[in-house]
Amino acid sequence: MRATLNDRWIYRLIDEETASGRLAREKFANPSAACPFDSNIYVTSFTEATELGPVKTSDPKGEKVSTKLHYHYYKNKGKAALEEENFVGELHKIQKKLEGGVAREDLEPAEQKMCEKFLTVIPKRGRGKPTVLIKDEPCKAEMLNFGIFVLISNRHRDPWQALRHYRRRNDIEASYHMIKSELDGARARCWDIKRVRGKELCRLIALSYRFHLQSTQEEAERRSRDEELSKLERDRMAGVAAWLKKTTLRQFLGWFDCIETVTVRNKRAKYRWSTECTARDHLVLQMLEENLGSFSVEG
Incomplete structure (x- = not known):
């Protein structure tokens, strides 16, 4: 799992002294700590038995669960510089704002916190401007943790293997990112190929639906510019294209659940019968049918 330095029980390890008397974070400066496949990444690692809590939540003072965890601290020097x-x-x-006459109370809440922690404001004398100085030591302490992220594993002692697995998970999740709708955003993460096969099938089905939606939208836009059609027909096609353009794949699939078409042959029934299907819906269904009829797969 990934953790942050905001958790104190993780933060303490990186500032502990090693057997040589140096702080663990100083290892980030060693060339031997560089990642073999990413020159921006440096690492320092620890293995420690960690107490995770009571065996039974109903008995917080009872037997404790303890396991060996591998703590991998990575520093991305490129990100740290940014x-x-x-x-x-x-x-x-913020310094320029204060020297320009803006009161501290008029700053944004986040700027007020930074001002209090990292700046010293000397009030102006007479008609002069206030003097604003940057506190070097608090700034240095803050910048020490820039670019650092932590991976904790109970399996991978090798930090580069842990990093590869973490990035592989990110690649798998990124492959399911939809431009208009993240259909798989709330799904469980997949760590290997065996578990990804079912998800891959769902993705291909979703992509086929999206392909037909996109093709229908392009055809509607083409017809809305066709001068051979009447103005009324072009306006209807423009309405269909605008609706499809702002509709996500999730909304489009949900549209099929609520749409209903009824064919009535009796003249009296036609007069009395009403449905939820609008003229725009009829056009969309007609174009989808035409699109599916013209679709073919070439081997």
Whole structure:
């Protein structure tokens, strides 16, 4: 799992002294700590028996569960440089505001917190401007943790193997990202190929639905510009294209659950019968039927 340095029980390990008397985070400066497949990543690792809590939640003072965990601390130096640049830029922006006469109370809540922690404001004398100084030590302490992320594993002692598995999970999840709708966003994560096969089938079915939706939208846009059609027909096609364009795949599939068409031959029944299907819905169904009829698979 991934953790952050905001958790104190994780944070303490990186600032503990090693057997050589150095802080663990100093290992990030060693060339031997560089990642073999990503030159921006450096690592320092620990293995420690960790108490996870009571065996029974109903008995918090009872027997405790303890397991051996591997803590892998990674520092992305490229990301750290970007975070440092953004941090210093934000400080200078707040400094410029205060020196320009903006009161501390008029700053944004986040800017007020940064001002209190990282800036010293000396009130102005007479008609002069206030002096704003940056506190170096708190800023250095804050920037120490830029670019650092933590992976905790009970299986992988090798930090690079743990990183590969974590990135593989991200790649699998990214492959299911839909531009208009993240249909799989709430699904359980897949870590290997065996578990991904069912999800892959669902994805292919969803992509086929989306393909037909996109083809129908393109055809509606083409017909809305066709000068051979009447103005009324072009306006209807433009309405269909606009509706399809703003409809997500999830909404489009839900549309089939509520749409209903009824064919009535008796003239009296036609006069009295009403349905929920609008003229636009009839056009969409007609175009989908035409699209499916023209679809073919070439081997």
